Amino acid sequence: MNKNDVFSVPAFPCRHCGASVTHEFADLGLTPLCQTQIAPARFNQAERYFPLQAYVCSACWLVQLRDCISSADVFTDDYPYFSSFSASWLAHAKAYVDEMVERLQLGSDSLVMELASNDGYLLRHFKPHGVPVLGVEPSRSVADAAIALGIPTEIRFFGRDTATDLRARYGAADLIAGNNVLAHVPDINDFVAGVQIALKPQGTVTFEFPHLLNLMQQNQFDTIYHEHFSYLSLHAVRAVFRTAGLDIYDVRKLSTHGGSLRVFGQLAGAGRPVTDQVAAVLAEEAQAGLLDVKTYGGFAEQARATKRDILDFLIQARRQGKRVAGYGAPGKGNTLLNYCGIGTDLIDFTVDANPAKQHTFAPGSRIPIYPPDHIRETKPDYLFILPWNLKEEIMAQTAYIREWGGQWVTPIPTPKVWSEPAVRA
Template identity: 55%
Template sequence: MTAASCRSCGAPLTLTFCDLGLSPISNAFVRPEDAGRGEMFHPLRASVCDRCWLVQLDGSPGADAHFHGDYVYFSSFSESWLAHARAYVAATTARLGLGPESRVMELASNDGYLLQYFVKAGIPCLGIEPTANTAAAARDKGVETRECFFGRDSAARLAAEGWKVDLLLGNNVLAHVPDINDFVGGMPAILKPEGVVTLEFPHLLRLIEGNQFDTIYHEHYSYLSLTALLPIFARAGLRVFDVERLTTHGGSLRLFLCHDSAGHRETGNVASLRDEERLAGLAGPDVYAAFAERAREARRSLLSFVVDARRASRRIAAYGAAAKGNTLLNYCGVGPDDIECVADRNPTKQGRLLPGARIPVVAPERIFETRPDYLLILPWNIKDEVMSQMGGIRDWGGRFVVPIPTVTVLP
């Protein structure tokens, strides 16, 4: 599949944001019995539309290549993410006055990591999740879940069943949909007249400022700013009335939306964010054109660290078999000769090999058995959580390392 035109407005894509070469699908972990087989590598190139300024992959495998019955990402394995979900449920329940008569729906509800807290509060809810194994895990938590992709057609079916919601939420899903107009276009059909939509996603401006090129992977079709999203929302008859800035995923936004005709008053946060993005140059080509060289410099930094460490007979392991880590390692050409293993708490990933890099994934306990000199934190956005959990490496002089925005060895 090749996207020669913008996923939002249809304009031709002519401006490259970042070209990371060929890479496998980030969550296509390799089973040991398949280690002798080849893998599919796809171009990993992000372009920016010079009409509406949506940054997007210029061609990518379809959603079925990512979201299926063997999906390996389970949200509940991150304690910090569960804490984020609990805080969201508490704050939103209070802000919107949600109770037993309300209805809540989450798009891409994964393993019920968030909706479980609405269930505990006695608020009726429904999860929409296309991957069978995470949907099953959600049901085990008592979260009613439908296995489907969301869009205009599925929204119409849900509305015909009587699903109209007071709160529709989507955390880190908006970037994952190939047809963003269809996804957003389904929202008004299931939203009550005064209902609220909240959408969280990593902010493109923070990605650029923090050199977070490793968050570019095939599962992320779009890289989002308020500037690029406003026309998409307007086409669906939705408007943004508030914005919150979050620290998650290297710097994210939470947008509050409603029907155009709803009574929610717009706060000053919306104008403030629009001004910030305008002053940063997100509505012009220069800031995008300069980004690629910063990614190349980060690659050189990691390679220099790895080569110097190995020449000094220092051993390196990594923590967190995250999609962003797979982008980083494949872009840099780092493999099992450089990094011995990657520790991860998710048993679904343990015993498999990273896609492309083919580094084995192990349980965190293995790190304390092998005692490497360095532990490279691939999900740098939760480095504090990782350093707390794995702080025992300091007992033998082990050091933590983060790769983004450039390699840093931590105390």
């Protein structure tokens, strides 16, 4: 027996195809759930930590976490992520709605269903068009916010059983939308099979998700966290769709979340022609090596190298007497803080526009979270942007830090200091 065999992790079945999964993609150690906040009264209480390890299936190319938590552990009644706190994300949602209303000719006799509809950030934009909508959202905290806006919302998890019930009660949907939800479901087969049940014969489903190719090329290791059970390429999503009786007929590259894909799907045999863009993205993935298991083996060292670079920057800043504050308390930020072992010894505090996160502590790191005004009050030398995918929006909102010589720092793909606000290309 090889001396290293004793340390090998047992194989497990792929959550899509059932093949034996053995190839590790990334190991970020033990971390707490990243979308939890620690109330002051719980500061001295223990937290639960879970392994954060991603693997790739060499049969269907789905990158995935080993099962260690359930959706109910993550999407609780007090789930704190509200989509509407990002102005750029709201604008993205409105642009999508306007396009889909025209492209699919949606009207008062149509039905749009959104899966993981959150606080109504997207469905609200269908109101001016007079298009009926239905949200499906498992977390009561954000669902209640949508309901308060007059958006019908079912507070439940989606899958075959839910789809069957909703179709019987509301009818089939002309459009089913899911933004950044496909990665969040542990039983991806049941979830996508529900789409096949709930969709009209000539209906369209769109899913947006961070593209695995960008994650790897841009070293976005902090987007790996327990809420994300899967990490998706077009090859992997096409396989999942086909199993559920769905075909992808179009795909679009997006700049959101560090580089995403929006796929357009239909029932198998529905007849829409497949665009050339589908073949182009599949070819790009193949050219980049996403159909070769060896390609996935180097990602872990990329993450470790960036971890060292981030720590080098923060330690040097401290040694020079500089104050560093964070901006944002997103899931990706908490993954980064915990993986790198960053606490208040290196970052004094962070701020967040979401009132549900303010005056609490970040999980694991116990970094305090304040309202954004705390930046003006304390005048840090560096503002460390944890939701780096929103850097243009955040830099524009905090341009005032230049009054005292403040600068911004983005950690991904490698640490970078900005003296002037970034402008989206």
